[in-house]
Structure formats: C-alpha cells, structure tokens
Amino acid sequence: MTRVLVIGAGHNGLVAAIQLAAAGVDVTVLEGAARPGGATSSSACTLPGFIHDDHAAFVPMTVASPAMRELELEREGLRWVTPATVMAHPFEDGTAVALRRDVGETVASLGATAGGGWQRAMDELLPHATTLVETILAPLPPLLGPPRLAAALRRDGLDWVRRMLGSIEALGLEIFDGDRRATAWLSGSAQHSGLPPSTAGSGAFGLLLQVLGHSHGWPLPVGGMGAVADALLARAEREGARVRCEARVERIIVARGRVQGVRLVDGEELSAGGVVSTLSMQPLMRMLEPGDLPGRLERRLGAWRYGTGAFKLDYALTGPVPWTASEPRAAAVVHVAGSLTELSAAAQAASLGDVPERPALVVGQQSLHDPTRAPDGRHTLYVYAHVPSRYKLDDEEVAERIEAQLERFAPGFGGQVLARAMRSPRATELENPSMVGGDLGGGTMELDQQLVFRPSPQLSRYRTPVKGLYVAGASTHPGGAVHGMSGRGAARALLRDRRWRRTTALR
Numbered sequence: 001m002t003r004v005l006v007i008g009a010g011h012n013g014l015v016a017a018i019q020l021a022a023a024g025v026d027v028t029v030l031e032g033a034a035r036p037g038g039a040t041s042s043s044a045c046t047l048p049g050f051i052h053d054d055h056a057a058f059v060p061m062t063v064a065s066p067a068m069r070e071l072e073l074e075r076e077g078l079r080w081v082t083p084a085t086v087m088a089h090p091f092e093d094g095t096a097v098a099l100r101r102d103v104g105e106t107v108a109s110l111g112a113t114a115g116g117g118w119q120r121a122m123d124e125l126l127p128h129a130t131t132l133v134e135t136i137l138a139p140l141p142p143l144l145g146p147p148r149l150a151a152a153l154r155r156d157g158l159d160w161v162r163r164m165l166g167s168i169e170a171l172g173l174e175i176f177d178g179d180r181r182a183t184a185w186l187s188g189s190a191q192h193s194g195l196p197p198s199t200a201g202s203g204a205f206g207l208l209l210q211v212l213g214h215s216h217g218w219p220l221p222v223g224g225m226g227a228v229a230d231a232l233l234a235r236a237e238r239e240g241a242r243v244r245c246e247a248r249v250e251r252i253i254v255a256r257g258r259v260q261g262v263r264l265v266d267g268e269e270l271s272a273g274g275v276v277s278t279l280s281m282q283p284l285m286r287m288l289e290p291g292d293l294p295g296r297l298e299r300r301l302g303a304w305r306y307g308t309g310a311f312k313l314d315y316a317l318t319g320p321v322p323w324t325a326s327e328p329r330a331a332a333v334v335h336v337a338g339s340l341t342e343l344s345a346a347a348q349a350a351s352l353g354d355v356p357e358r359p360a361l362v363v364g365q366q367s368l369h370d371p372t373r374a375p376d377g378r379h380t381l382y383v384y385a386h387v388p389s390r391y392k393l394d395d396e397e398v399a400e401r402i403e404a405q406l407e408r409f410a411p412g413f414g415g416q417v418l419a420r421a422m423r424s425p426r427a428t429e430l431e432n433p434s435m436v437g438g439d440l441g442g443g444t445m446e447l448d449q450q451l452v453f454r455p456s457p458q459l460s461r462y463r464t465p466v467k468g469l470y471v472a473g474a475s476t477h478p479g480g481a482v483h484g485m486s487g488r489g490a491a492r493a494l495l496r497d498r499r500w501r502r503t504t505a506l507r
C-alpha cells in the first residue's frame, strides 16, 4: 500500500490523518515537537495544578466546523463548557458591555440605541448562522452556501456582504448609528484574527465571532485545549494512523515533478507516494529546493506576508480578577482596550512595527467556567496582545505594558499573582517553526491573502504543481483557527486524485 506522510501534528495534520486512515491509507504523521497538538495544546506552565491554554483557547469555529463536527470527538471523551457570558468589554469609566449567549441580555447591555441596532442585525443574521459559517469555511468555490444565503437574506444579503468586506469599525458605526462604545465592543472581536479594526475584511471576522457567540457560544474544552488534541489523536490512532513525535522534517524530496518522500533533520529518509504539509508558507518553502515549484509560484509564496505576533502571558492567581466593572467578572473572555480610539491605536501601532504603549488584550478566564483548570479557589488567567514580530524592547518591558493595562481595568490584579509564564513571538516560533513571528493565523488575514489568494490560486484547493504534494494549515483557505477544514480538504483532494475510496463513512 502506498504510504502518505503528513507533516505536522497540529489539529489540521491530525484531521488529515483521520480522513486518510479512515479511507484505508497507510498514513504516518511526522511531528517535530515532543508531543502532538501544535497550537491546540495546554500545559501546567506556571505551577502544578494550573492548566493553561498555550495558544488557541476559545473555539466557536471548532464546534461550528463541519470538518470537526463529523469526527464526533465527544465519543473520544471530549467535553465542552459553554459560558453564558461569552465576552465583556470594559471601559475606563468602570462600565462594560457584555456579549451574552442570550440576544436580549446582550441588547440590554448595549443600551437603547446600539441595542436596537444589534437586535435588528441578529434578527436578520442569527437564523442563518450555520449557513453563514459553513459558507465562510467551505472549500473553494463555495457552491451551496452563497445561493442559500442569498435566498434566505434576499436584498439584506448584499448589504451584509458589503459590510463584511469592509472594516469592523465601519460595520459597527453603521449598525450602531455612530455609537463608538458599542463599536469598540464589536471591534474587539476582530482582534482574534489579528486584523486592526480599520482594516478591510475585519468586518467578516468580528461579526462572525459575535454571531457565533449567540448561535454556538464560545465553548471551552473541559481540561484545556490539549483535550482537543488528545481526542483527535485517539481518533487518528483508532483509524490506524501513526504519529511520530520528535521527527522534524528538513526536506520534501521531489524528483521529476513528483514527491518521493521526506528527509528528517537527523538524515533519515522516508519514502512516500503522497505528502501533506500543514506548515505555513515560509517553512514550506524552506523544505523545498529552489525550482521544485514553478518560478511564478515560488515568487508568490516567497512574498507571503505574516502579520503581528501574539505576546502571551499566563498567570496562576490566588483568586478571580478584581475587575472594576461587574460584567467581566463573569465573562469567559475579556477584551481589554478601552475606547475605540485606544483599540484602533494599539492595533495600528503593532501593525506598523511598534509595541503599543497601551496594548489591546485578549484575556481568557477559563478557570471561572471550568474548575478542572486550577486548584480549589485558585484561578488561571490567559492574556495575549498583538505586537510586532520583532521589537527592540525587552520582553519584560512588553509584559509591564500588558500588566499596566490589566491594572487599569482591574486595580489590585498584581497582588493576586502566584506565578507567571511568558511566551514572546520569538519563543513561539522557536517552539513551532510554522508560527512564523508568532503570527496566530499563519500569515496575515488581510483581503489580499484570503480566498483564492490563500496562499495562491494554484494552492487554494490544497493541491500543488508537484504530483503527490498537498498543502493544508493556517496559510491555506479558510485560514487560521481550529476548524480542521484545510486538513480535511487536503486529505480529500489526495483521495480523489488517487481514486481512493472517499471518506463518506468515517467510523
């Protein structure tokens, strides 16, 4: 039987392996790190008994994604908790706006004018949330979603497409009738994509996440993100796939336009009839020899752009965070930035190459909702800010700016810290060379790197000009986040090309 090698045991690599093994293919996943999971992992990086999500943490895309749903990972023991207060956005005056699962409670939190705008938007969009997310995630070209959405939304559909192609800031100001406070609350969600709120295309990300907050919640896996990787690994092994850790690939071997196998960093060569790389574009190009790909494609991938890096801090705390406002005290996620002006300034500074004076933060309070994450009465805190991938400041100075932001909205926070762990963009890339510059999306998600341009028209459907070589991962459509769509897409493309049995019946 022909062997297929998958490079990288992040969630996309594991999803690809499950699809291939379930179709009867002999598949081995090669993972450079000591354990599988990639950016879907958790660890006790501060103190024993405190479980921290190392990278990804809030996974509405996971529970909404067809590629993940069909795996029924709950059968492997995966459990979810879905907090009622999805997210809160505090302001300097001690107030906050909350995104609650319940639309009515969210409308109340927004106040009369902005609340009315949100109610109208959700009346139009919420009934079609599943079609919306499946259209955005669908393989290219998306055949079923757009006509279904057009039929459901009628003339409103075109208006929503226009708004989503624009910036989240413009979208918010339009639907909230100029209310900057509500727009800051909405724009904070675009931070999860790494896009500044004034950037074209950020409208789709920010809005989709907020809609999912109502339709699916922003669930947390019980026991930490590592539980998602564990469930994927269990499923992959049950299907017969093998995962080899500490097997870093140095070279994809290509001869006469066809993939032959790979060479590991220790010199071991493994032959294969098919290779699926889940790494982002820069490390993919390093694994190929110049000339393996046509010149135009090489130039395109050589110009692939990474965005800002995530500077991450994890804390073990004596108790819950003493937020001034009440809404964040119950929220799974807190967007710490303050006003729309400050949120935009922080994002712009980071994308122009400066560490923001007042960074905008994504904060996770997982242990408030999942008591398995910390010892009794104690708590974890997950924090990241977007910073340039390279900067002149000491890491400690960056951490101080982040902590000053936390103190601004939760005075006394510092007094609760038992231990802290830090992960700079540089450290992230050292750990996982696919996350270049600590970019959480495998390359900026600006419009010119989306859809067929992710990463290029020739690769956007997971095939490459090299026979037997396929691509998946965050640099390919539909981009970063834990949804497994590209892992599934690459496996299916390979199976179709080989006329191997299609994976219509995953056991």
Ligand SMILES: Cc1cc2nc3c(=O)[nH]c(=O)nc-3n(C[C@H](O)[C@H](O)[C@H](O)COP(=O)(O)OP(=O)(O)OC[C@H]3O[C@@H](n4cnc5c(N)ncnc54)[C@H](O)[C@@H]3O)c2cc1C
Residues within 6 Å of the ligand: 007, 008, 009, 010, 011, 012, 013, 030, 031, 032, 033, 036, 037, 038, 039, 040, 054, 055, 056, 057, 058, 059, 061, 062, 247, 248, 249, 250, 278, 279, 283, 310, 312, 384, 431, 432, 433, 434, 435, 438, 439, 440, 441, 442, 472, 473, 474, 479, 480, 481, 482, 483
């Ligand atoms: C700070 C942060 C926060 C995030 N938050 C969220 C979130 O809340 N929700 C969400 O959905 N997404 C989030 N993301 C994005 C999400 O984690 C990623 O887009 C996704 O996990 C990428 O999965 P992947 O399988 O494509 O790649 P990865 O998970 O990066 O896996 C790639 C794997 O390849 C391995 N590897 C690298 N080089 C080699 C080599 N040469 N040979 C063999 N193996 C190699 C790596 O060790 C790694 O295991 C976040 C990311 C970051 C960094």
